[in-house]
Amino acid sequence: MEEPSAKIPALESFRVEQVPPTVYYIPNFISEAEEAYLLHQVYAAPKPKWTQLSGRKLQNWGGLPHPKGMVPEKLPAWLQSYAEKLSSLGAFGGKMANHVLVNEYLPGQGIMPHEDGPLYFPTVTTISLGSHTLLDFYHPVSRGQHADSEQVPAPPTEEQRHFLSLLLQPRSLLVLREDMYVRYLHGIRPAASDAVTGNVANAAACGAALGDELHRGTRVSLTVRHVPKVLKTAIFLGRGK
């Protein structure tokens, strides 16, 4: 798979320091008017576009990523313009974003720690709408080698594997790539509020003070990605000569 270049010049001033490579956090990436417009479009989508999961509901746009290749579907205009804007920043190594996942979380909902997997270009960009959330990062569970006679130590708990969090404010853009996207797991605890602790790596960029308690509202996230492996859409109906 193609590697992203080490830097995104347009975003360098938004790089979050003191975390593994690479996190960019851009507060107020969109205006309140754009946020209202995007939320309106999300909720104007036809009902069957939603998939209800246990802790959230989602809309999938652009096609279903698949190991054999995604059958692409045209993004609607309201998402295409943001896909273009994010791609032109250089987030996807010169490629155009072609996939958007919309997630809706009510207060108390979240997403289990996970990796996004190999079907995506190793950069993810996320626009948050409606509410903040806290995105948590976890060390992967390593499968250590143990001799038969050795006692296998208990695996570390989720709490022990947690090593940092990022505060995602409404209207912000998060860009994750390299180790922070590929090597560590990410998730959102199913909580109704979040405490700003010393583990929140971008607290300063958010203007958040240690000890703040932030109450979640309904959050909608737009996760914009590039899916490299795409199948041809049109079936060629040759007339034959």
Ligand SMILES: O=C(O)CCC(=O)C(=O)O
């Ligand atoms: O809502 C978010 O910001 C995270 C979503 C996510 O991790 C995913 O859809 O893979």
Ligand SMILES: [Fe+2]
């Ligand atoms: Fe994810």
